[in-house]
Amino acid sequence: MRACQYSRTGDSTVLNVVEVAAPLRAKGEVIVEIVAAGVNPLDVKVRKGEFFPIAQRLPKIPGCDIAGYVQEAAPGSQFKKGDRVWGMLETGFCWVKTGTHAEMIAAPEKALALIPKEVSFEEAAATASxxxxxxxxxxxxxxxxxxxxxxxxxxxxxxxxxxxxxxxxxxxxxxxxxxxxxxxxxxxxxxxxxxxxxxxxxxxxxxxxxxxxxxxxxxxxxxxxxxxxxxxxxxxxxxxxxxxxxxxxxxxxxxxxxxxxxxxxxxxxxxxxxxxxxxGASPNPQQLNRIGALMASGKVKVHIDKTFPLEQARAAHEYQEKGRPRGKILITMK
Ligand SMILES: NC(=O)c1ccc[n+]([C@@H]2O[C@H](COP(=O)([O-])OP(=O)(O)OC[C@H]3O[C@@H](n4cnc5c(N)ncnc54)[C@H](OP(=O)(O)O)[C@@H]3O)[C@@H](O)[C@H]2O)c1
Known part of the structure; x- marks a missing residue:
């Protein structure tokens, strides 16, 4: 799969879009084919080595918001192939799970919820975290x-x-x-x-x-x-x-x-x-369901400032780094 990745921390030039091995599903995870992913200040901090640098494993794929199709789920999972899902990955006190600026991810099932049919992948990815x-x-x-x-x-x-x-x-x-x-x-x-x-x-x-x-x-x-x-x-x-x-x-x-x-x-x-x-926000599918219902009824509307294709992930990070987005910045995979 294609992914935005960096092998050392630093400014945005460390980011490159490369071919990497597709993720394998572990227990409790589903494989999601990502359609869109949000860009967040945390992505910049982690990449620059400002978030507990010692705890970071490299190479690293940034991104913690996710919206896409379920590609593969375990038997008995609440999700099935083709489901539209969204969510955010967990950030702990001194560790962070990332990896959504890529075409696929093995995401924890307990971090995900179904996207209401009225909500687009782009809106979902921009809103989740x-x-x-x-x-x-x-x-x-x-x-x-x-x-x-x-x-x-x-x-x-x-x-x-x-x-x-x-x-x-x-x-x-x-x-x-x-x-x-x-x-x-x-x-x-x-x-x-x-x-x-x-x-x-x-x-x-x-x-x-x-x-x-x-x-x-x-x-x-x-x-x-x-x-x-x-x-x-x-x-x-x-x-x-x-x-x-x-x-x-x-x-x-x-x-x-x-x-x-x-x-x-x-x-x-x-x-x-x-x-x-x-x-310290943590993934919560029940809250996502309630947020999704508000979005579906038009009571909550995300403002997407700018959307970048995956190939321009570096530009997306640079835009976030300026610290002045109005609403959200998005990366799309297609
Ligand atoms: N603890 C957690 O769980 C958690 C989760 C998510 C995010 N965060 C952190 O929360 C922070 C904000 O995240 P975000 O996604 O909302 O960031 P963001 O979208 O990048 O927010 C930037 C906004 O901050 C405004 N701003 C800058 N200085 C300001 C000031 N002095 N007074 C009022 N507004 C000001 C800017 O508006 P103007 O252009 O109008 O100044 C800009 O619209 C980040 O540090 C992020 O890492 C923490």
Whole structure:
């Protein structure tokens, strides 16, 4: 099969589209013929060696979102050949499973769900991991209508889906975005936009505290976001996975994040401030089914910023690396 692969970590030039052996199915896995796969910030961090480099095995195929056809499943599997499936691969605290920027993958069955017929492969691949992350950060079933939710980076992959999930739960959504993206996040559903290039969200929300903050930026945003929460509120800290927006070294970023989480957990547990909820998203087919139903009924719509063929995987990674996608970037295999 064809796959985008790298044999050493580094900048995007280490990526090459090459012929590799097709994957073999292990216990609990199904072989999926991939139609489309999302590109995520994590792909860039892992490739650059910024995500626990010691734990990475090379050569490596990037990619953790998946949408395609089941090619082969074990007897008794819930899936059969030809099923349309989607999902995300698991990322642990210091390890990551990747491999979707390729024509085929042996994927864990427990990470997959059926794609609703109303949803295309492209939409499914672009949505899977950001929607699961947004769902788990918002803790959707705990949201109550009328609550005020602040979602940072509303124009990004996680952000623009989180806005829609929070709106669908009946909350009042405030988001941060740059000037060029304010209209986009309003169209996606945000009730209020704070243009972070000219306004400080802490000042804007000083006398109007919120119930929930979803933060995928971290760094100094953590303490500042906690400051705009009600004491009874919740700070969903989407972990940056070994890298910080502020560009600290890997070790410093990691230690800072661990310290922020510990501090937040203690404050929350002692009832001295908002609860701190570290978010490390994990595959969840039940949540995918619910997200799929919202997509099928038009209540959640993914915005695909740019689509690249597999041959241009390097360009796709470079586009992601600029850090300014509006919605999602996609790689298609045909
Ligand atoms: N822990 C987990 O399970 C997990 C899962 C998925 C992702 N993540 C991490 O979460 C982070 C976000 O992922 P993503 O897929 O949403 O990224 P993304 O799509 O690349 O998001 C980029 C967005 O961030 C916005 N942005 C940048 N600086 C900002 C600021 N100061 N204030 C407000 N918005 C800002 C940009 O919008 P503008 O152009 O408007 O600035 C851009 O739209 C990454 O670090 C990723 O690795 C963690």
């Amino acid at each position: 950001v929607a699961i992350t947004a769902w788990q950060a918002l803790d959707v079933d705990r949201l109550r209508a009328g609550q005020r939710v602040l979602i940072h980076a509303g124009s990004g992959g996680i952000g623009h889906i989180a806005i829609q999930l929070a709106k669908n739960a009946g909350t009042h959504v405030i988001t941060t975005a740059s000037t060029g993206n304010t209209r986009f996040v309003q169209e996606v559903g945000a009730d209020e936009v704070i243009d972070y290039t000219c306004a400080d969200f802490v000042k804007e929300l000083k006398n109007r505290p919120v119930d929930v903050v979803v933060d995928s930026l971290g760094g100094d945003y953590t303490a500042r976001s906690r400051a705009v929460l009600k004491k009874s509120g919740r700070y969903a800290h989407i972990m940056a996975n070994g890298w910080s927006r502020l560009g600290y070294g890997i070790l410093m970023s990691f230690l800072l994040e661990v310290w922020q989480i510990l501090q937040g957990l203690i404050v929350g547990l002692l009832g001295m401030g908002p609860k701190h909820q570290p978010v």
